[in-house]
Amino acid sequence: xxxxxxxxxxxxxxxxxxxxxxxxxxxxxxxxxxxxxxxxxxxxxxxxxxxxxxxxxxxxxxxxxxxxxxxxxxxxxxxxxxxxxxxxxxxxxxxxxxxxxxxxxxxxxxxxxxxxxxxxxxxxxxxxxxxxxxxxxxxxxxxxxxxxxxxxxxxxxxxxxxxxxxxxxxxxxxxxxxxxxxxxxxxxxxxxxxxxxxxxxxxxxxxxxxxxxxxxxxxxxxxxxxxxxxxxxxxxxxxxxxxxxxxxxxxxxxxxxxxxxxxxxxxxxxxxxxxxxxxxxxxxxxxxxxxxxxxxxxxxxxxxxxxxxxxxxxxxxxxxxxxxxxxxxxxxxxxxxxxxxxxxxxxxxxxxxxxxxxxxxxxxxxxxxxxxxxxxxxxxxxxxxxxxxxxxxxxxxxxxxxxxxxxxxxxxxxxxxxxxxxxxxxxxxxxxxxxxxxxxxxxxxxxxxxxxxxxxxxxxxxxxxxxxxxxxxxxxx
Amino acid sequence: xxxxxxxxxxxxxxxxxxxxxxxxxxxxxxxxxxxxxxxxxxxxxxxxxxxxxxxxxxxxxxxxxxxxxxxxxxxxxxxxxxxxxx
Numbered sequence: 148x149x150x151x152x153x154x155x156x157x158x159x160x161x162x163x164x165x166x167x168x169x170x171x172x173x174x175x176x177x178x179x180x181x182x183x184x185x186x187x188x189x190x191x192x193x194x195x196x197x198x199x200x201x202x203x204x205x206x207x208x209x210x211x212x213x214x215x216x217x218x219x220x221x222x223x224x225x226x227x228x229x230x231x232x233x234x235x236x237x238x239x240x241x242x243x244x245x246x247x248x249x250x251x252x253x254x255x256x257x258x259x260x261x262x263x264x265x266x267x268x269x270x271x272x273x274x275x276x277x278x279x280x281x282x283x284x285x286x287x288x289x290x291x292x293x294x295x296x297x298x299x300x301x302x303x304x305x306x307x308x309x310x311x312x313x314x315x316x317x318x319x320x321x322x323x324x325x326x327x328x329x330x331x332x333x334x335x336x337x338x339x340x341x342x343x344x345x346x347x348x349x350x351x352x353x354x355x356x357x358x359x360x361x362x363x364x365x366x367x368x369x370x371x372x373x374x375x376x377x378x379x380x381x382x383x384x385x386x387x388x389x390x391x392x393x394x395x396x397x398x399x400x401x402x403x404x405x406x407x408x409x410x411x412x413x414x415x416x417x418x419x420x421x422x423x424x425x426x427x428x429x430x431x432x433x434x435x436x437x438x439x440x441x442x443x444x445x446x447x448x449x450x451x452x453x454x455x456x457x458x459x460x461x462x463x464x465x466x467x468x469x470x471x472x473x474x475x476x477x478x479x480x481x482x483x484x485x486x487x488x489x490x491x492x493x494x495x496x497x498x499x500x501x502x503x504x505x506x507x508x509x510x511x512x513x514x515x516x517x518x519x520x521x522x523x524x525x526x527x528x529x530x531x532x533x534x535x536x537x538x539x540x541x542x543x544x545x546x547x548x549x550x551x552x553x554x555x556x557x558x559x560x561x562x563x564x565x566x567x568x569x570x571x572x573x574x575x576x577x578x579x580x581x582x583x584x585x586x587x588x589x590x591x592x593x594x595x596x597x598x599x600x601x602x603x604x605x606x607x608x609x610x611x612x613x614x615x616x617x618x619x620x621x622x623x624x
Numbered sequence: 625x626x627x628x629x630x631x632x633x634x635x636x637x638x639x640x641x642x643x644x645x646x647x648x649x650x651x652x653x654x655x656x657x658x659x660x661x662x663x664x665x666x667x668x669x670x671x672x673x674x675x676x677x678x679x680x681x682x683x684x685x686x687x688x689x690x691x692x693x694x695x696x697x698x699x700x701x702x703x704x705x706x707x708x709x710x
Contacts, residue, residue, distance in 0.1 A: 245693070246693055247692065247693060249685060249689040249690070249692065250685070342653040343653065343654070355652075356651060356652040356653065386652070386654065448642070450638075451638065451639060451641075451642060453635075454635060454636035454637075454638055454639050455639065457632065457636060458636055458639075473695060474694075474695075474702050474704055475690075475693065475694055475702055476693035476694065477695075478695075479695035479696070483705055484705055484706075485705050485706060486704055486705050486706065486707050488705070489704065489705050500625070503625070504625065504628060504629060504632075507629060508629060508632060508633075511633075521636065523649055524639050524640070524644060525636075525639060526649030526650050526651055527644035527647040527648070527649050527650075528639055528642060528644060528647075529649070529650040530647050530648060530649065530650040531642065531644070531647060533650060565628050565631075565632065566628075566631055566632055566635055569632075581653070582653030607653075
């Protein structure tokens, strides 16, 4: 049994049945990290003490013959935008290089209560702003499938770690596609739940109406197990939904025959790479052969999604990042004589170029005289985009699209042209704007053996249906 | 930086192609979902519940924890350069 290639289910069963120990699992993964991560760069901080303590706790429970919780002994990586008490958390930024949170993110706490073992903090684009993990304040992450290429972003470290068997699963965050797109580039499963399904307490905020926490995993079933563990109302997050959490795992094997699957022409137009198109169309044919009804739908405002996103997200970010002022916990510039100099120089030194770009754009979009033309206008277009989905979901149960117009591009290829980088998010930002759930699953490879992702979008709080479709497709491949 | 910002602003201008004179803005997802019109006040929203009213006040972060990451602090306060420039 190769301890680093297990799924959640297999790992937990192995520990429960005493075929292995939580300690052995942790050690196997740290050995793998030691072997591979020098090349990949997925981890920013390792939390060995915490991991070993947790593994020991699980092993003692197993030795006493107790029933183990759902994620017992399973090693996980946590994207560095989620606070872990006592463990350095940077949000991928130099401005938080030395920050040690005094509390845990709710999603992390729930994972640990279920027995998961936190291996460390995953590298990401700074403050989750990016689509390639090249904006990390520390070092880029490389795609394990081709080290000259990006893993995607902003949850690039999380996706790469799972793809390279350095973690069984990982938590990522998604604001414009940052779970789904790296999942697609690295060939793993990435699930973004409905807005409010998972508490954002402890997630370092980028854009509060768009941020989501979700799992990156090796299978749809693993994603379902994690979602079931982390979802649910949290009094510490007033935007977390007061709705019961279904047993996503129990619903997985329900047949997909008869489900209506929408295909929107706006997601198959210009700019879509031919090999990606072919793989996604083949996946749609596969779903049809499983008994799904394929229905043509239209999401006409799709071309306006990127400008809408980059106005709303940057505006919210400009407010959320105002707290990094050098006073309470972030980097403070030396030799400053006045308060305003301290703010200006601390932020100038601590933030990278993309973060500065977005703060400036956002501030501008909200400023007097421009608020109506930019921010308010974008909020109205957000309504139109959401209405597109409302209408489509009146006719279908799910919508399938490519996750990204291309497979993983090379490091440096888009980093000189921010707008070109933004346009890579075209298929993912719409779900964040509407608050609907979406999952990316592998559906093939390019001629150069790069993974291609299929995205399945669902109705609000209907993660069960998209997980079911993903699972059925996986089982049939 | 200026070139990048200008090109992005030019790009976002295309939103003006859309007539939104009759469209209400959407600041957050809960503006449109989880609204139970039969209920009153914040009860209407799936997302917003005033549990702090029901549970009472929670304990604050301890003082030392709150000061632990400070670049400069004494036992009570964060220390910063002078606020008022004379």
